Amino acid sequence: MVGGGGAEQELSADNVKGIVLALLSSGFIGGSFIIKKKGLRRAAVASGIRAVIVGEVANFVAYAFAPAVLVTPLGALSIIVSAVLAHFILNERLHALGILGCVMCIAGSMVIVIHAPQEQEITSVKEIWIMATQPSFLLYVASVVLVVSVLVFHFSPLCGQSNVLVYTAICSLMGSLSVMSVKALGTSLKLTFEGKNQLVYPETWFFMLVVAICVLTQMNYLNKALDSFNTAIVSPIYYVMFTTLTILASIIMFKDWSGQSLGSITSEICGLIIVLSGTILLHVTKDYERIPQSRSIYAPLSPSSTPRLNGELLRRIEDDARSPEDEEKALRRQEMY
Numbered sequence: 001m002v003g004g005g006g007a008e009q010e011l012s013a014d015n016v017k018g019i020v021l022a023l024l025s026s027g028f029i030g031g032s033f034i035i036k037k038k039g040l041r042r043a044a045v046a047s048g049i050r051a052v053i054v055g056e057v058a059n060f061v062a063y064a065f066a067p068a069v070l071v072t073p074l075g076a077l078s079i080i081v082s083a084v085l086a087h088f089i090l091n092e093r094l095h096a097l098g099i100l101g102c103v104m105c106i107a108g109s110m111v112i113v114i115h116a117p118q119e120q121e122i123t124s125v126k127e128i129w130i131m132a133t134q135p136s137f138l139l140y141v142a143s144v145v146l147v148v149s150v151l152v153f154h155f156s157p158l159c160g161q162s163n164v165l166v167y168t169a170i171c172s173l174m175g176s177l178s179v180m181s182v183k184a185l186g187t188s189l190k191l192t193f194e195g196k197n198q199l200v201y202p203e204t205w206f207f208m209l210v211v212a213i214c215v216l217t218q219m220n221y222l223n224k225a226l227d228s229f230n231t232a233i234v235s236p237i238y239y240v241m242f243t244t245l246t247i248l249a250s251i252i253m254f255k256d257w258s259g260q261s262l263g264s265i266t267s268e269i270c271g272l273i274i275v276l277s278g279t280i281l282l283h284v285t286k287d288y289e290r291i292p293q294s295r296s297i298y299a300p301l302s303p304s305s306t307p308r309l310n311g312e313l314l315r316r317i318e319d320d321a322r323s324p325e326d327e328e329k330a331l332r333r334q335e336m337y
Helices: 013-038 041-065 068-074 077-089 096-115 125-132 135-159 164-193 202-228 231-254 262-288 311-318 324-336
Strands: none
Touching: 013 041, 013 068, 013 077, 041 068, 041 164, 068 096, 068 164, 068 231, 068 262, 077 096, 077 262, 096 262, 125 164, 125 202, 125 231, 135 164, 135 231, 164 202, 164 231, 202 231, 231 262
């Protein structure tokens, strides 16, 4: 362990389970993009959706076993899986910066895994409720609700389709709350399956309601961001903001850094910065190669001047005769989810 004078801690059994599940999630989600793009149109979409569902379920369960500080950054590995498989299967060349991005993501993830905090032992959803109602986290929730409200009701109508930060900030802020609720709900279900029924407590159902509200809001504004701006712009900004805010929320609510040495915390921060930087490189190199030279990177994805997720967009996604460019957009949208 670097500095701090503390003895190096071995990975707990729960952390190992969380890491394995997070890696499986990244593999399924990253591979789903290749399946959908490589296979026949309808068969590929069906297989890709199944792969995404399996990946998201694994990611959901991972949060029940390991801290968000550990699980969330490992999501970057799905981009590596997608990039590497595309290089070998789809003959999409992975350039030097893309390779550097992959190496940075792997190296940063290893640093985070080595220095990750141990998962707290929780015996009841009521313990999570106490964490969720502590003043510091309530202040964070109130701040998120206030900022999101201002963005939704003031800035979104005013400059939502001209400033990429508006929609991505809404997604990221709500995403941080959704992950906290997912972790609370996942832990409750894990305890229930272990024989300690948590479904009798209203707190479990409250967390389930919060998950639904946050995820629906998050997906709605992610759709708007992807309809208004190119993926090359949305992807890195969203990933950096979402990951940073989720880790911040977890540190406040679950006290992930409590009891860790300064050296371990510094190492985790450095590892996170490396992962975020590698992710930006991967997104930029992968997405900019797909942007037609005649189109500005700020041009809307939709041909209309004010693109929205409406019936016209749904008809274009379901249209069998759509152009290769439209298919590419639909695949990238599903990969973002």
